[in-house]
Amino acid sequence: MKKQLFKGNDAVVCGALLGGATHFFGYPITPASEIAHAAALYFTRAGRVFLQSESEVNAINMIYGAASAGARVMTASSGPGISLMAEGLSYLAGAELPCVVVDVQRAGPGLGNIWPEQGDYNMVVKGGGHGNYKNIVFAPNSVQEMCDFTYRAFEIADKYRMTVFILSDAYIGQMMEPVELPEKVSKTERKPWALYADRESRHNLITSIFMNTKLMGEHNWKLQEKYKEAEKILEFEELETEDAEVLFVAFGICSRICQTALYELRSSGIRAGLLRPKTLFPFPKQKLNELGERVSKIIVVELSNGQMADDVELSVRSRIPVLRYNWMGGEVPSTGEIVKRVKNDI
Amino acid sequence: MVKVKHAKPESFYKVYERKLTTKKVTHYCPGCGHGVAHKLIAEIIDELGIQDRVIFLSPVGCSVFAYYYFDVGNVQCSHGMAPAVGTGIARTLENSIVISYQGDGDLAGIGMSAIIHAANRGENMAVFFINNAIYGMTGGQMAPTTLLGQKTLTTPMGRSTNRDGNPIGMCELINSLTAPVFIERVSLANPARVIKARRAFKKALFNQVERKGFSFVEVLSPCPVNWKMSPLESRKWIINKLEPVFPVQNFRDIEEKPERYERVEMSDEELLNLFKIEKEMEIKPKTKKISDQHIKIAGFGGQGVMSAGVLLANCAIMEGLNSTWLPSYGPEMRGGTANASVIISENIIGSPVVDNPNVLIAMNAPSLDTFEDQVSPGGFIIVNSSLINRKVKREDVEVLYVPASEIAKDLGLITTANIVVLGVYMVKSRVLDTETLKQVIPISIKKKHLTEVNLKALQAGIDIFKEEAGAHI
Ligand SMILES: Cc1ncc(C[n+]2csc(CCOP(=O)(O)OP(=O)(O)O)c2C)c(N)n1
Ligand code: SF4
Numbered sequence: 001m002k003k004q005l006f007k008g009n010d011a012v013v014c015g016a017l018l019g020g021a022t023h024f025f026g027y028p029i030t031p032a033s034e035i036a037h038a039a040a041l042y043f044t045r046a047g048r049v050f051l052q053s054e055s056e057v058n059a060i061n062m063i064y065g066a067a068s069a070g071a072r073v074m075t076a077s078s079g080p081g082i083s084l085m086a087e088g089l090s091y092l093a094g095a096e097l098p099c100v101v102v103d104v105q106r107a108g109p110g111l112g113n114i115w116p117e118q119g120d121y122n123m124v125v126k127g128g129g130h131g132n133y134k135n136i137v138f139a140p141n142s143v144q145e146m147c148d149f150t151y152r153a154f155e156i157a158d159k160y161r162m163t164v165f166i167l168s169d170a171y172i173g174q175m176m177e178p179v180e181l182p183e184k185v186s187k188t189e190r191k192p193w194a195l196y197a198d199r200e201s202r203h204n205l206i207t208s209i210f211m212n213t214k215l216m217g218e219h220n221w222k223l224q225e226k227y228k229e230a231e232k233i234l235e236f237e238e239l240e241t242e243d244a245e246v247l248f249v250a251f252g253i254c255s256r257i258c259q260t261a262l263y264e265l266r267s268s269g270i271r272a273g274l275l276r277p278k279t280l281f282p283f284p285k286q287k288l289n290e291l292g293e294r295v296s297k298i299i300v301v302e303l304s305n306g307q308m309a310d311d312v313e314l315s316v317r318s319r320i321p322v323l324r325y326n327w328m329g330g331e332v333p334s335t336g337e338i339v340k341r342v343k344n345d346i
Numbered sequence: 347m348v349k350v351k352h353a354k355p356e357s358f359y360k361v362y363e364r365k366l367t368t369k370k371v372t373h374y375c376p377g378c379g380h381g382v383a384h385k386l387i388a389e390i391i392d393e394l395g396i397q398d399r400v401i402f403l404s405p406v407g408c409s410v411f412a413y414y415y416f417d418v419g420n421v422q423c424s425h426g427m428a429p430a431v432g433t434g435i436a437r438t439l440e441n442s443i444v445i446s447y448q449g450d451g452d453l454a455g456i457g458m459s460a461i462i463h464a465a466n467r468g469e470n471m472a473v474f475f476i477n478n479a480i481y482g483m484t485g486g487q488m489a490p491t492t493l494l495g496q497k498t499l500t501t502p503m504g505r506s507t508n509r510d511g512n513p514i515g516m517c518e519l520i521n522s523l524t525a526p527v528f529i530e531r532v533s534l535a536n537p538a539r540v541i542k543a544r545r546a547f548k549k550a551l552f553n554q555v556e557r558k559g560f561s562f563v564e565v566l567s568p569c570p571v572n573w574k575m576s577p578l579e580s581r582k583w584i585i586n587k588l589e590p591v592f593p594v595q596n597f598r599d600i601e602e603k604p605e606r607y608e609r610v611e612m613s614d615e616e617l618l619n620l621f622k623i624e625k626e627m628e629i630k631p632k633t634k635k636i637s638d639q640h641i642k643i644a645g646f647g648g649q650g651v652m653s654a655g656v657l658l659a660n661c662a663i664m665e666g667l668n669s670t671w672l673p674s675y676g677p678e679m680r681g682g683t684a685n686a687s688v689i690i691s692e693n694i695i696g697s698p699v700v701d702n703p704n705v706l707i708a709m710n711a712p713s714l715d716t717f718e719d720q721v722s723p724g725g726f727i728i729v730n731s732s733l734i735n736r737k738v739k740r741e742d743v744e745v746l747y748v749p750a751s752e753i754a755k756d757l758g759l760i761t762t763a764n765i766v767v768l769g770v771y772m773v774k775s776r777v778l779d780t781e782t783l784k785q786v787i788p789i790s791i792k793k794k795h796l797t798e799v800n801l802k803a804l805q806a807g808i809d810i811f812k813e814e815a816g817a818h819i
Contacts, residue, residue: 003629004621005660005671014621023438046620047611049437053430054463061427061460065434068421069401069442073434091424175698176656176671178663181621185614195419195435197442199398205413207404207422253697260696334701 003178008146008168009034009076011179012102013042015150016074020186021100023049023073025062027081030114031170032104035076056081060088060101067097068206070194072154076102079112079120082128089163090129093223094208096193098157100150101135102166104173105252105303107330115330116170116253121307124165125280132220134227137165137280138235139251143177145278151182158188160230167280169303171253171332235278236287240266244273246346247295249288249312251277253332254301261338270342280308285315292316297346301325301338355388357397359417373411377577379534379567380409383476386540386547387445388416393548394555399443401435403428405457407449408482426457429464429473436470443554444471451481454490454514461516468525468559468604472550475516475562478569479588486572490514493591498572513591517564521597527604528553528561529597534568535584539594549599558603566592630665636692636777640700642717643764644685645709645730650764654707655686657768657790661782662690670698683712690777705775707767708734709750726774728767746770746811753806759796762803769807780808 006014012035016024024039036052043050049066053059059075066073077085082103092099103124107117127133136156138149146168153164195201210216237255240262241247248258255276265272275291277284292298298320300309306324313322323345327333354360374380391397400418404410406425413420419442423431428446436444453461453475464471480498481487487500491513495504505513517531528550532543543565550561566588568580575583612620641658645651655671662669672687687700704725708714711734714727718740721727726744732751748770750763765787772780783804788797 003663005656005663005669017617017620023434025434042620044609045612046617047609049609051433051437054459058427058430058460058463061424061430062434062437064423064427065421065431065436066438067434068431069435069438071434071438087424088427095422171672171698174673176659177698178669181618183618185617195401195421195439195442197399197401197419197439202398202417202419205420205422207413207420209410209422256695257697257699259694263696332699334699335697336701 002180004181005176006143006147006179007034007176008140008143008173009104010038011143011147012076012150012166013038014179014181015147016100016154017042017046017048018182018185019072019151019154020188021048021072021074021154023063023066023071024075025051025053025059025066025073026075026077027053027056027059029078029081031106031173032076032078032102034173035102035104039076056084057088060085060092063099064088064092064095064097067092067099068095068195070188070191070196072158072188074100074102076104078104078106079108082120082123086123086129088129089135090127090131090133091208092163093127093129093133093135094131095206096161096223097206098161098163100153100157100164100166102150102168105167105169107328113330114170116303116332117328117330118169118252118254118303119305119307119328120167121280121302121304124167133223134281135163135165136160136230136233137167139167139278139280140172141252141255141276142172143175144179146172147179147181151186154188155186156233158191160226162226162230167252169252231282233279234282234284236284237276237278239274239276240271241273241275241291243271244294245271245296246273246342247291247298248272248274248301249277249298249308250274250301251280251308254303257333257335257338258301260335261342264335264339265342268343270346272342283311283315288312288315289317292320295320297321297323299323299325299342299345301333303327303332355385355392357391357400357417358388358415373414374408375571377568377570377580378408379478379565379569380476382534382540383474383565383567384412384415386544387447387474387551390544390548390551391418394551396443396551396555399441401439401442401444403432403444403446405448405452406483407452409447409449409476410483412447426452426455427460428452429457429460429469429471432471433464433467433469443551445551446471446473448473448475449482450475450477450479450489450491454516462519462523465520465526465560465562466523468527470554470557470559472554472561473563474547474550475564476567477516477564477588477592478567479513480569480572482569482572491592493587515592517562517597520562525604526560526562526598527558527600530562530599531564531566531592531594531597533566533584533589533594535566535581535589546596556603557606558600564592566594629663630782636667636690638693639688639690639705639775639777640703640722641688641690641705641707642685642700642703642720643688643707643709644683644713644717647684648761649709650761651684651709652686654764654768655688657783657786658688658690658778660786660790661778664782664786665778667692668695670695672698672700683710683716685713685717705771707771709763709767710734711736714738728770730763730767732763746774748807748810753810754803757799757802757806759799759803762800765800765803766807766810769804770811773808773811780804
């Protein structure tokens with residue numbers, strides 16, 4: 001049998017190990033803890049390294065160390081933990097070290113609760129820490145994608161020497177679905193910039209400090225060029241957009257709900273479509289701009305105060321109405337609620 | 347006899363290229379202890395012949411640019427986090443000699459958790475802790491090691507116990523842990539002390555060559571500039587003021603090599619097999635048309651509602667259908683009730699959330715109370731009548747009353763009530779074949795010795811539906 005039933009959080013660990021991950025450093029937090037549990041079991045069984053760190057701050061710095069030494073390394077957490085990692089993520093960006101971070105989003109701010117939200121969008125997609133940097137961000141909406149995106153994330157992280165985020169949510173992390181596992185183990189090669197405790201790599205220096213303003217400026221510009229280059233990995237999914245008059249834009253769990261709502265609307269004569277960004281950075285600006293010419297309304301469905309909607313509005317340059325359907329605090333809309341609201345709004 | 351060497355160590359760069367902004371100034375102030383400590387480390391790296399293997403961690407503090415000088419592998423770390431960074435490196439490169447070089451703000455202030463935990467795990471690293479009782483780089487604020495009464499920019503009237511706490515002895519703290527193999531406090535106040543310090547430095551580094559583990563050297567070091575003293579005065583101040591508070595001594599020097607955790611990496615082949623389930627299931631081709639099943643199974647924790655859901659989803663996949671399973675989780679479960687949402691469909695499933703189930707399996711009374719009203723008209727409810735005394739109020743749904751817990755108890759395992767109701771559901775709905783569940787149970791159940799009784803429970807469910815269904819609907 002090819003497909004197996006996996007929990008989203010467990011699928012991350014399968015994807016990671018097959019994607020060549022050798023190190024996992026993390027600190028438990030609901031609803032991401034199963035990732036640490038599965039990593040503790042499978043990384044250890046596989047003779048890879050799992051270490052429970054003393055905090056998320058320390059975890060991200062262990063990652064900084066392992067990444068300096070050329071490893072494929074990851075962690076998984078949720079909002080409060082990702083907040084703690086902000087400084088480390090900025091250092092990783094400054095020193096151009098690759099790693100993979102999974103954020104299984106819960107509700108905030110503060111301790112919030114453990115139900116799904118998408119309120120980490122700005123923090124993760126815009127960088128999170130200080131300085132002019134970006135992360136590559138994948139937004140899985142199925143257990144299969146939890147596995148696949150994590151699997152691919154390591155190679156992409158290595159290629160661009162960037163942090164790749166898997167921005168998930170409590171539902172995608174907790175749910176089970178059939179998954180087909182990758183059939184090949186991906187491997188990292190010797191990285192010319194990394195440290196291997198040998199003569200060849202001895203002159204390498206991992207740092208993010210440039211006291212000279214000109215050099216610091218140049219370094220920043222170099223990073224921006226790299227981020228531009230990384231826009232090539234843009235991915236999105238279109239569903240029934242060809243003749244759509246109403247366009248949903250949603251990622252993660254919301255895109256699943258919109259998918260069902262879309263067909264219900266179509267069966268009552270409303271031509272709805274869905275654009276689902278699979279990457280949030282890079283963001284499908286161009287595609288949205290194109291679709292903005294064709295559809296009459298855009299509805300951004302988000303479990304936040306409309307963080308992605310800001311980017312959607314920018315992408316269509318506010319030419320057409322962008323409605324915001326927002327839920328927060330762990331509230332998740334039913335398909336029926338969305339259908340009713342759309343019928344009311346058009 | 348110790349020979350005093352004047353030549354430059356190999357592991358120092360031949361020339362320190364002045365970086366642009368430091369063209370006119372030396373990086374360290376005159377009389378600073380950092381230079382002495384650097385030189386000792388560089389000489390020992392030479393002596394031990396480990397230059398290629400060293401990875402030197404520069405902290406945030408005056409020694410942030412230590413990598414200007416050391417011709418070794420260099421990593422500049424965030425404030426206080428060098429021991430965490432070093433953990434990442436030491437756990438990646440078996441051959442590395444990790445040197446964590448940190449100031450007292452860095453190590454004993456912001457980085458306290460990193461150093462304590464790295465020490466407690468016995469990470470392979472030599473830590474050189476430069477205790478100058480002050481924050482140097484930022485211009486002279488209080489450090490955790492600042493002495494009582496000592497004036498700094500943030501203790502302008504002098505450090506006071508009540509307001510600021512007492513100076514922290516890091517050696518003493520680390521000495522309370524079992525994993526470290528070497529702990530010593532040294533002083534750079536005069537040549538005799540430097541020679542002693544050198545021995546401690548060498549031991550800490552030699553321990554890394556031997557892979558003995560965590561070695562910690564605290565170095566009482568002058569910061570004449572921020573102490574507002576001449577270099578000479580500052581050396582006297584170390585002897586007269588610092589040393590009485592921070593006794594210069596060896597705290598620990600363990601000879602035997604501790605047992606180390608060894609790991610053996612799996613091959614690709616083994617890795618690919620790691621996630622394969624024990625027995626491959628055969629997927630049957632789809633034969634029948636089904637209507638979408640939105641199932642909610644609810645009960646109290648321990649009734650196996652989660653695993654019942656997983657079994658259903660597994661059966662659905664085996665029969666070539668699509669399925670999603672979504673649990674209640676976290677504190678939700680601590681309240682005593684748990685529920686799983688399962689969707690089974692021929693089509694791709696959008697939302698995995700079940701708001702209006704067309705099948706409700708209520709294993710206890712609170713579950714029926716919570717979900718009865720949500721069932722969609724025309725749906726059906728299976729009630730565990732062993733634990734639920736009341737009848738269903740709705741009239742637009744079908745209801746089956748099944749004494750599942752009693753049946754399970756009679757079989758000798760109360761927790762198989764979940765399988766009894768699955769049997770009932772399967773024959774009632776005809777969406778899934780009970781034969782499929784018979785195959786899935788032995789594969790999915792973790793406690794293999796319970797396979798038999800679970801299969802019996804399934805049969806009991808099938809039978810009870812056939813016997814009683816009509817009468818109770
Ligand atoms: C997160 C963070 N907080 C504060 C600082 C500012 N800072 C830089 S160095 C330093 C103190 C360093 O003192 P110490 O570790 O004693 O080293 P010394 O300079 O005395 O050698 C501080 C607070 C920083 N760089 N990062
Ligand atoms: S400020 Fe103090 S610690 Fe820093 S370089 Fe000067 S003397 Fe050394």
